[in-house]
Amino acid sequence: MAATEAAGSDNAADDPKTLSVDARTLRGLAHPLRIRLLNALREFGPATASGLGNRLGESSGATSYHLRQLATYGFVEDDPTLGKGRERWWRAAHSDSSIDTNFMRDADPEVRGAMNVVLHEIATTHAQELSTWLGTMHEWPEEWTQNWDLSDFKIRLTPELTSELAYKIHDLVNSYRGRVPEGTEGSAMVRTHTHLFPRPNA
Template sequence: MPTTDPQDGDPVAKPPQLLDIDARGLRALAHPLRLNLLNSLRESGPATASGLAERLGESSGATSYHLRQLAAYGFVEDDPTLGKGRERWWRAVHVGASFGPEFLYDPDPEVRGAMGNVLQWVASVHAQEVGHWIGTTQDWSRAWFEASDLSDFKVRLTPELSRQLADEIHALINSYRGRVSEETEGSAVVRTHLHMFPRSTS
């Protein structure tokens, strides 16, 4: 099951709580601006519609509208601890989301299309993040460059073994949560992508 788990700057000892999206929520989410708004709130924390508009290069009217739509489907909510007067701050409700494979085989073409749009967006963000890292490696120490990884592997598996491998990788990554506090000198949030897919040999 694909998952999106943006950078969690506050490590915890257990896996983060992910939103299990249903078909209705998936259709509501499958809009590029809504995906970018939700991702920005997860990555950078609470913000106002105008702040997000400036960050994403959009109009505040558009960000305000789509934030209200995200709130209607439970993706974001008001942050009452930050608002002053009429200023409205928004925060993400969950740190990430999971998507069931049934959406790709749903009889409703709108659901299948929404799933495809979300997956394409996720793949695009991953590519952008890798490209940004490569373009900024000189801004980091040699130790961090040597600690990074950009590898690919090829191994013959059955669907069951591929699922088992993915689950074990998820468990391994989650076992590192909570080991390093935010105040630890020299630490950084490490972004890890997992792509697993079959390839034709013909």
């Protein structure tokens, strides 16, 4: 999950900023609120449990509990540079996650169930983000409302070519990383969603 996306692409697994999720950590992530908390920390930076609760509309007790669970599985960690007294700040331990899609066929039903929860929550997040953009795009400058995309394509491919296309898309998106320094006037964090899946012929 890229940033968010809480599932990342498998070809990012060797990146030290990417957490390669195994069966144990997958089960630790498989909760809608944990995925939302991780996404928020990756996108908006360090925060307290109460701050995250306000952002996500959850109680600080719930966010605190699930942050501790995420820490147990290596997704988040304390940020010692922030906070005063008993105030505890959290940060994402990695910028992305890489999840092996073969977990969908794992012999352990708990692993398959965890993968199902994670994938469906990611899909829900994608839909919510797009709906939010469509509902608020009138608030953005004209430069942004003229430069965005909502497209879909239908092409006949084999599984091998589908994988090749996915890798090429990921490589293309990653080639734009670092081209715009943080704080550049007129820039914004752009979310890119990719979905490739087969459809029945009839």
